Amino acid sequence: MPRNRTIEHKTGERLARSPWLSDATRRRMLNALQKHDADSVRLNQAIVRELRTVRREYRRTLVALMGPAGARRYRALRSEMADAPRAQKLRASRALLDSIGFNHKRADRLRKQYTEGISKLLRLRDVHIPPGGIVVHDRCSPDVTYTAPYDGFFWGFNWHHSDEASDPVLTRYLDMATGECGSAIETRLSGADDDDELAVDFSTALRVWHTAQATGPLEGYIAFEFNNSTYSGTVSDEWGFSDATFSQFARASLRVLNTDGVIDEFESRIFNFIDTVWGSDTFWNNFVSMPRDIHYYYFRTEAVFAQGSSLLLEAGVRNVTWFFANDQSIKTADDLNLRLDRIVVRSCPS
Numbered sequence: 001m002p003r004n005r006t007i008e009h010k011t012g013e014r015l016a017r018s019p020w021l022s023d024a025t026r027r028r029m030l031n032a033l034q035k036h037d038a039d040s041v042r043l044n045q046a047i048v049r050e051l052r053t054v055r056r057e058y059r060r061t062l063v064a065l066m067g068p069a070g071a072r073r074y075r076a077l078r079s080e081m082a083d084a085p086r087a088q089k090l091r092a093s094r095a096l097l098d099s100i101g102f103n104h105k106r107a108d109r110l111r112k113q114y115t116e117g118i119s120k121l122l123r124l125r126d127v128h129i130p131p132g133g134i135v136v137h138d139r140c141s142p143d144v145t146y147t148a149p150y151d152g153f154f155w156g157f158n159w160h161h162s163d164e165a166s167d168p169v170l171t172r173y174l175d176m177a178t179g180e181c182g183s184a185i186e187t188r189l190s191g192a193d194d195d196d197e198l199a200v201d202f203s204t205a206l207r208v209w210h211t212a213q214a215t216g217p218l219e220g221y222i223a224f225e226f227n228n229s230t231y232s233g234t235v236s237d238e239w240g241f242s243d244a245t246f247s248q249f250a251r252a253s254l255r256v257l258n259t260d261g262v263i264d265e266f267e268s269r270i271f272n273f274i275d276t277v278w279g280s281d282t283f284w285n286n287f288v289s290m291p292r293d294i295h296y297y298y299f300r301t302e303a304v305f306a307q308g309s310s311l312l313l314e315a316g317v318r319n320v321t322w323f324f325a326n327d328q329s330i331k332t333a334d335d336l337n338l339r340l341d342r343i344v345v346r347s348c349p350s
Contacts, residue, residue: 011156020310021310033312054121055324074241089240115245143345150208157202161196173336174206179341180337185202189323189328197322197325198321208315215347218347221298223344224297224339228337230288233284243326246324247275250336252267254297256311
């Protein structure tokens with residue numbers, strides 16, 4: 001387990017007054033959103049704890065492949081060569097694994113099973129478009145479309161890391177006038193040690209007031225224009241028995257809030273990258289979409305909103321990076337600079 005963890009959580013927001021609501025009601029709605037954000041942080045921390053538990057079990061199983069005698073020899077080698085050059089460490093540890101007959105194929109199967117397991121923990125709550133596409137019922141109200149300038153914004157991040165990892169470098173893209181929305185995250189782990197970790201969760205969103213056109217659930221879509229959407233990283237093995245698990249992903253998000261504090265939340269995948277390495281180096285460099293492409297993310301609420309009720313719509317981007325590492329050096333970067341092209345919403349009576 002990491003000896004120390006550095007933690008930080010910050011938020012910021014702005015929201016124009018609504019001509020139909022009192023300032024007291026507006027404040028209650030903002031307080032409800034702040035509580036929802038705090039609950040989300042606690043939920044994300046719980047997921048990290050689950051990931052940590054799964055990783056510990058994976059490490060125990062991997063070490064068991066060495067056998068008790070092999071594990072003792074490996075610990076002695078690490079102590080003996082603690083200050084040796086990286087290349088010398090790699091040669092010596094790989095020679096040791098060969099001498100004890102370490103089952104590399106079994107280790108690779110364990111790695112794949114472990115990656116599948118953590119992928120299930122991170123299963124996205126995507127809102128999938130029904131087969132045949134979206135069929136708008138003739139009882140639905142006409143579409144209402146919102147474009148820039150928007151009525152407000154929200155941003156919030158929380159991160160933690162063990163003592164060997166550096167503080168993440170964060171960049172925020174958020175402009176009510178143009179619809180710019182997104183963030184960039186850079187992370188680094190250079191002083192590789194046992195059981196290092198880092199997790200960053202950064203949300204940016206734009207807000208608009210909406211009046212329900214009929215009594216019923218809301219449905220529609222949010223559309224993002226992609227300006228930049230790169231993600232990359234490098235992982236370097238410090239020993240021949242080192243491992244790391246790492247992920248970068250982003251989701252389009254929408255929150256709908258009424259004056260009673262009822263919140264419906266949706267997330268759909270923008271991209272998802274997750275991998276595990278054992279005893280090797282790796283790198284990646286990719287992008288989500290071409291510049292100026294527009295992607296659409298469908299939503300439908302479970303809650304029913306009364307005709308004429310005042311609602312707050314908050315559409316944005318959630319950007320996440322995390323890793324667990326054992327004697328690995330890691331560097332990651334992503335840059336999601338998008339533009340909220342429009343929010344389209346309608347009321348559809350049940």
